[in-house]
Amino acid sequence: MPLIFWLVPFSAALALLFAWIFFRQMMQHDEGTEKMRKIAEHVRKGAGAYLRQQYKVVIVVFLIITVIFSILAYGLGVQNPWVPFAFISGGFFSGLAGFFGMKAATFASARVANACRTSLNSGLRLAFRSGAVMGLVVVGLVLVDISLWFIALNIFIPETADGYKLMTITAVMLTFGMGASTQALFARVGGGIYTKAADVGADLVGKIEAGIPEDDPRNPATIADNVGDNVGDVAGMGADLFESFAASILATALLGAAAFIGHGLDMQTNAVIAPMLIAAVGTLLSIAGVFMVKTKEGATQKQLLHSLGFGVNISAVLIVICSFLILYFLGLPNYVGIWGSIVIGLLAGIGIGQSTEYFTASAYSPTRKIAEASKTGPATVIIAGTGTGLISAAVPLGIIVIAITLAYSFATGFSFHVENLNFGLYGIGVAAVGMLSTLGITLATDAYGPIADNAGGNAEMCGLGAEVRSRTDALDALGNTTAATGKGFAIGSAALTALALLASYFEEVRMMYVKFLDMPNELINGVPAIEAAFIDFVYHFEIHLMNPKVIVGIFLGVMAVFLFSGMTMNAVGRAAQKMVDEVRCQFQTIEGILTGEVEPDYARCVEISTKGAQKEMMWPSLVALFIPVIVGLVFGVAGITGLLIGTISSGFALAIFMANAGGAWDNAKKYVEEGNFGGKGSENHKATVIGDTVGDPFKDTSGPSLNILIKLMVMASVVTVGVAVSYSLF
């Protein structure tokens, strides 16, 4: 183990330390009035109840999958014996990160509202640092898990001369990502259904039927709505990016082990730890970045955005410099090219964020045109949003295409020859790591959003003064902007991570094949045997496009995407309906709710949303978990590879379409509310409100859930690779 590796556990510890410090600092702030404390307590309890219920389901699912993995590992011998444990650890740490992040967020909201009574700056800093708890816990725990496993497996797995030791280690560690993926499935899909069922349900009865404003404490579903922000946007987003962060590092480690096999153990080790080190340094820079976020009193929206952006950007610039130094220090051949791939990944992340902003912010023409379409009613608002959303998907697709091409080309020195393929795939992995390297601070800005939102809700419900409200409004508006770009970033990084995972799937199959041939790691005509076996390999598994199994796989991948997103979309509709029924029932049976004399039964609504979400996510989850296994069993490796690329490409496009259409409808409504095209209360406004409601499940349920689908399906294929290779039907 080279000395520099210890930077990884060190930065993990530092991230967790600062998370703890920020949490302690936040807890020392006052929660404000009795009422503020009480409302926050309700939300906290609701969020806790949701998490407990979710973890119950998750534990059962984890038990089942662990049993299956144990049979595969110990019974059939098609999996490494460490796999079940790595799987569990991934799930455990991801769950822990969600737990801490949510705790921090729900403790923070009233305190942020209270801090806004003092000044805007103290509100911003408190909200942002509470968000940083989530960001740092996520990256810290990922790096803890990676460090522990890498150290342990290096000790326990016996040395071999041919470089297979590191292949085995990285392959086992990748299954830790499967645990994170499964946890993320429940957090993101369940959380997504929860939050929109509560939101849509609360709006439909409260705003429309009873005519009471949003966030009104008389609405029984209002606490569930606030819980939903935490459940969906904090815990769900956190689990999603926990997985991307872990999977991109681990996949790249495996790609490094495969690419540098035969280059000597030291070089191979350096290639494996390179992504870990970049992530570690990115984490240290994220901590530094968090300290740079501050603002002056009376700051404009633009200044607020600038102060957040300053922290994020400085981290990004520094990681560009630091990663060059790391690669230089590690002495990888073509380190300049690999560094180029990292930079490409970072730039792609920024590009996707920019394109998201262009298509969803009311400062630009696409969203304004959607708002203008309200002049001819809600139907044209929906048509315009759909058209713009579809077109908007083309830009990030184009960015990813350019990023893949360049990352691959840089890492191979612009050669598309088969013998350089491994380096190219490593380049794609490294690009994903680059994009996610400063996740600590990026995720802090994401988690900041729902905290500011809840602080605003708390201030509203407790009737705090106009000045305080204007401050929380400013923070909230900022949160909406970061949420939109954050969503684009989450999808983009999911796509790049999924591609890195797909590449590692190829490498794993190839290793199995080479082992199966029992080929020595010698040079044949100057080419390592493993390279020579490449042509045979593609032939053996028929992963070429003339093979109908590949074509069929691609169609099935697209099918999985449409089925999954349709299911999550309908799930929101059904779960919201249950919420509507409950709220109506409470209004009718509990007297004094509407006059404010009696407190409604908030807990019941939380329970309904919780149960609805858990029940509704069953079918989509089964689609995500079982389709790859079934396709593998029927159509083998060829079918699976087709399936995965079909899922990743179409899932990415559909996710962007949904996120951007939803974001644009949301902001078109806000644009009208700002007084354009008739302003609040006009018929045009009503038309955009309909667009906004349609957009809710688009941008907060179905869209983000697709991030999980594309990663999980590749993960499930990677982990069960031995099954497809050994037992496929055709």
Next chain:
Amino acid sequence: MPLIFWLVPFSAALALLFAWIFFRQMMQHDEGTEKMRKIAEHVRKGAGAYLRQQYKVVIVVFLIITVIFSILAYGLGVQNPWVPFAFISGGFFSGLAGFFGMKAATFASARVANACRTSLNSGLRLAFRSGAVMGLVVVGLVLVDISLWFIALNIFIPETADGYKLMTITAVMLTFGMGASTQALFARVGGGIYTKAADVGADLVGKIEAGIPEDDPRNPATIADNVGDNVGDVAGMGADLFESFAASILATALLGAAAFIGHGLDMQTNAVIAPMLIAAVGTLLSIAGVFMVKTKEGATQKQLLHSLGFGVNISAVLIVICSFLILYFLGLPNYVGIWGSIVIGLLAGIGIGQSTEYFTASAYSPTRKIAEASKTGPATVIIAGTGTGLISAAVPLGIIVIAITLAYSFATGFSFHVENLNFGLYGIGVAAVGMLSTLGITLATDAYGPIADNAGGNAEMCGLGAEVRSRTDALDALGNTTAATGKGFAIGSAALTALALLASYFEEVRMMYVKFLDMPNELINGVPAIEAAFIDFVYHFEIHLMNPKVIVGIFLGVMAVFLFSGMTMNAVGRAAQKMVDEVRCQFQTIEGILTGEVEPDYARCVEISTKGAQKEMMWPSLVALFIPVIVGLVFGVAGITGLLIGTISSGFALAIFMANAGGAWDNAKKYVEEGNFGGKGSENHKATVIGDTVGDPFKDTSGPSLNILIKLMVMASVVTVGVAVSYSLF
């Protein structure tokens, strides 16, 4: 040329003869009152004006492409010298079919309305036989063009011993499909934008602002709306299926020539003419089927549907028997398996139609649930329709997956070995031909819809009696059902045709490669050289899934689909806006319109829709035509193959989603209008009307346009294959 081949020109002649007879018979009917004649005259003139304008643009585009093809053929020598002529002939015959079909439809509408004054049966028969003019002209002209070229090329292209003559002939003939594809692009995309711009524009001002009913002669856009039905649903649908019919036959002929190379010239010829013969016999059976459609007076909706279905089904059953006899007679090896592939294609077509009906008809729960969602407003109607539409795409995708797998397996005797690949691809082609074999009568039922719709419009505008109205309503309702299943069939057959085209793309590249190697057609270790070259071939072009160019191509394919459908969606919005402005202007400036004293300026609205459609289709057309060429130049054959499979798979899914969501919204509205969930005029009804308007561009513009995109992109790649092979950048 075997004697049996002459069945093809014979059935072509017979189809055209009967089309002429049906047309003459229809023309002998009376057009009814003066007013009926006048209205029909307006629509006819509008349709003619549109066609003239479109043909002008088409001629320019054809000239440009012909020049490019001539340079490629005569200048650079990367194309066969016959290609430019084949291209032009395809465009010419497709345009001719559209012209005759539209003539028949626009002459028929008033006559059908008038016939309904006598009896339902005479109305049905007249409408259906007028639709049959379109159906028979399309299949007849396709078969004429195929016959002419096959005979001519057999004479002019010199005999070779190695079987390349038929490869060359079929490759040249396939470019006739490119002409049909380009024509279809303009007819389907332009027609789709036209019809919905007019429809949405007419509804928004007429129904909502001025409060006058649909099809009211006081609305200046009402004629444009009726023209749109003909332009979009008759000419557009006809050109779409003209292309599918031609391309499936021609691609399969090429696949047959490739699969049976080295099996002797006679056998190879039989494999080439097999798809032509099946189409020819299917055409004869279609003519027979048309004669079986009749109904009794006072028939219920179900009986009407049954009488249409009887003609279609009897043709389908007979083609199953006849195609077995043809294959037996031709003596192809494994003719039972190939016959199985034909049957699979037919069954897949039926299956997709059934699934379309299930997801869009108000008799089933999906559409009823969308209608029920109206209880909580328009937003939940849109959400439910989107969810259902997305899920509904999974079923046809599954059917296509099963169809490909079985068609391939039957044709190869359930072997997935590389040496049988050619036969498998031939099986997929044959399945597409099977699905489309009875197009003559299927298309008749499709074209029947808009004729009945226009007859209803005519009756409404002319204030015919209640009994007549109820008869035209019955015919119209039937037309809606056939239109929905017809859309599913058009998409399904487009997907299968595109896959057959993709297979023929592979074969063309392979032939080029084999020629390039200058390999003799000998046996090497008992395997023909061409088979032995297969492994090299995949390697040479790197069409395997580990190649980043393939992955990038797939992403670009998905990108093209989203970009194209977003563009067509927004095009409708913009063109409709122009129509709204014009109608508003006429209401304000021309006095006496609303009182019915002065006739509005119908021609102006027709012109606006025409110009709007022509202008708006420019960008989507450029996407469809240039993306494959650019990708070919940059990423070569590997990039193109990825591009095509990405486009076909995601385009198919998105097309089904849009068509089914649109159809379901339409019928959910009708279900409420039938008195459910509050009935006509209720708030729930208004919510479903919004859903219906959103669905208009989904089901009639963007969805069907994707049929064209997926076929045209493959076609453009096939035709420019020499360019990608010779000049690609990477």
